[in-house]
Amino acid sequence: MIQRINSDLAAGALGLVVFAVFWFNRGTLSPLSGMFPDAVLMVMLAVSGALLVKGVLRADIRPAFPDGNAGRVALMIAGLGLWWLGIRYVGFLVTSTTLFFAIALSLSRTVETLSTRRALVCAAAAVIVVGGFYLVFTQILYIRPFRTPLP
Amino acid sequence: MTRSTSRLAAAFAAGAAATALSVGAAAADFPERPIDYVIPFDPGGESDVTARMQEPHLEEMLGVSVNVSHQPGGGGAVAWSEFQNNAEPDGHEIIGINIPHIVGQPIQRDDAGYATDGFEIVTWFHFTPNTLIVPADSPYETVDDLVAFAQENPQALTIGGSGTFSGNHLEVLRMEEVADIDVTYIPFTGTGPLPAAILGGHVGALMTNSMLGVQMEDEIRTLAVASEERVPALPDVPTFKELGYDIVGGTYRGIAVPEGTPQERIDTLREAFSEVNEIIGEDQVPLGFIMTDYGGDEAWEIVDQVYNNYSAFLEDADD
Amino acid sequence: MDMLLAAIPQILQPHMLITIFAGVAAGLLIGSLPGLTATMALAVLLPFTFGMDALQGLAALGAIYMGTIYGGAFTAILINTPGTPSSIATTFDGYPMAKQGRALEAISAATIASVIGGIIGVTALLVLAPPLARLAVAFGPAEMFWVAVLGLTLIASLSSDSLLKGALGGCIGLILGTIGVSPVGGETRFTFGIPAMQGGVSLIVALIGLFVIPEILSMAARGRAALSAPSDMSLERFNFLPVLRKVISKPVNIIRSCVIGQVVAIIPGAGGNITSLIAYNESRRASKEPESYGKGNVDGLVASESSNNVMVAGSMIPLLTLGIPGAPPDAVILGVLMLHGLRPGIELFTESGVLTNGFILSMGLAALMMLPVGLLGGRLVYRSILKTPHYFLIPTILIVTILGTYALRNNVTDVLIMLGMGVAGYFLRIIGIYAAPIVLGLILGTIAEQGYTQTILGGMADAVPQLRLLDNVLSQILFALVLLALLSALLPRLLSRKQGITGSGPTPPGNE
Structure with missing residues (x-):
């Protein structure tokens, strides 16, 4: 696993990627609409180039995962991805309650061992929090529920 | 509460009288839950202010609550495209529509995400x-x-x-x-x-x-x-036509439901909106609005008129 | 003056006091939920005012507005999330303070600053409205362009870590801001063929994504909550008076921030979004110990919170006198005025003067009520965040964030954008690209672009349309300020490089 990262090279490369994504999706724009994004993209290209040069000459090396456990971050991100897919198929309430439950249970392992009781507490919290906020938003604040097949 | 029930009864009676057969029965089970009224613009604009004026009166007439929500973005296009793709055609979901926006955007943009004729227009309720x-x-x-x-x-x-x-x-x-x-x-x-x-x-x-x-x-x-006749709130201002310029145009605001919404529900809604117009007109006319009530074929005539007057400019823009 | 006196008894009636109190409390609650902005709070609570008369309705909305802007400070301090864009700068010092166990001190200082700011804003509105209104209309397209550029120079001072990375962050913000319908020209840009992208990347969506998601990801990585209970000072023994003394012992800081807040507030369109950033930056620049900013300096927090609460009443000046909404929430207030058949203009101060003065005074009262409501509410929120184990806190914040983002524009695509930007923001933070420059680019890009293209359009008949950018005195002054700001941000950097000092430099604000 990568322990340290050349942050200048990484930033420069990222700048180039963003530049490319926008530059090749620009399509045809009239001068009035195109002037400003073009100028920004050119500056971005220049800044990215400068960062790449700096990354070679005077790199700023940093730890790649300053926060501790990278695995938990990966799990969280995966969870968010699954949530996004899930709301289309089983609806917001079910997906979100599951996500809450999964996050709570897996993070609680850092302080307590897994047990049936623990799982029940997490499940109860998931139902209360997700259900509670959902009700507050839809019933009191009149926010229309998500337009997905199920609530 | 008595006042609201009598209003309600009046609305139903008027609806039934106006649209003949089976309306009474249909009106009785519609609306059966709160109406979602989507404003495709930010709060505070004319569409929002008008919806806020309509809201309490609509609630009295329809007998259910009316929830105004905002879905701004893309000059209205985000809400309109989402509405055409997802809204239930049961009359409980209604959306504010504007002319010339709904005519212009689909011509001018490749990715507007909705079609002008993909709505059922309930009514154009006012004109500025x-x-x-x-x-x-x-x-x-x-x-x-x-x-x-x-x-x-x-x-x-x-x-x-x-x-x-x-x-x-x-x-x-x-x-x-x-x-x-x-x-x-x-x-x-x-x-x-x-x-x-x-x-x-x-x-x-x-x-x-x-x-x-x-x-x-x-x-x-x-x-x-740019109106056919002078605006009541600006009696001293001439129309372009009086001055010899053939310029008539402005913004119509109205209400649409998804395609496939039963006709009797559209009629119930239109009835409610035209009654509400009578009431809020007292407030809106002095502000410079012209109250209208164009539904059905008349509504589409207005769309066609706008299309004929301006589509040349819009197609130029698309190139 | 008579009207002012006539208005006082009206707003001191019990039902008015209760209305204002409830408004402040409701605003505070909503403002402290990430994603729920002042505009939204006003829009969703508006129907509750239908049954009220004009004064009571306006007072309720004014109180909600005040409360929401102030409520944004809570989440800024406690979970590093600006509840509203106007409290971005509050996170810079507020969150470090909270992490040092000084959360209550931060909340109290923010409360005091907000109350003072609110009252100064109301006073300015009462006394200076007509002359300041004249200033508001002086800002045309060219001036707005320079205001935006001036704001962008903040990137240089906000990114003392690496100027290049700050600039890249700013560019990312600027280019994200171009997604959607172009302000001049009306074409859709960079929508990647998705209709929902016509709405562009909303500032709040980006703000929530870039601030909240990285924070909860790193909380998850560390496996514990970011806040720990104060060690030296228990909750029960926390004393309010020393904080008060500390805050008011630096009157210059407060006054400077309030003046900045007032001036920025009346520039229509610039809105309150950048007031706190400018005030924060000036406070740091004037400070004797600028290196302590971003590490929990209470002065930075005070600068941010006092300036953004001045903005609430301050932005009412162009609204009430000319009908120009200075900030987005003002558009809702304008709508309410219209609902009650009131026309913005001088008559509002003459014919309906009692009502208008009553409305203004009620905002002052709302500002005062923030003191008890805020101090009690702040303690409550703090305690509950402290007592909740991190494995419940993280998913709770996540769910509220998702709902809040969705509620903003009833748009599911916004949620995807928020989560995507958040995850990206986490990795960007690791390589040294922070949220503040990106957000700044996003706020100012549209203003700069619109100002520039409108100015050029206005000069279509000239030989060189660009000359219009420096056509009048105000735009020249602003241009000079831009140069000054750039010099003052870049010179120290160049000098220190020449002297061969290779230290890491001052810690950039808003970083871990």
């Missing part, structure tokens, strides 16, 4: 004609003064308005054609910044809706209004 406004200390006393200056100085006269290929912009394009002049149109985001633009002298004139003319009466001069 475009007006030509100059500061009170402007050298232009009449439209002719302004046209004379613009003819001698191409592009030098700046006219501000809300948005690009909006009603304001299209009207300026039409004026350029009719009066054979070349002016510079400067778009602003919405009507909000326009008073500052005209008072600060950042533009020479404004092409804007009639409300601004009423609201800023003391600081500005309204040269002409």
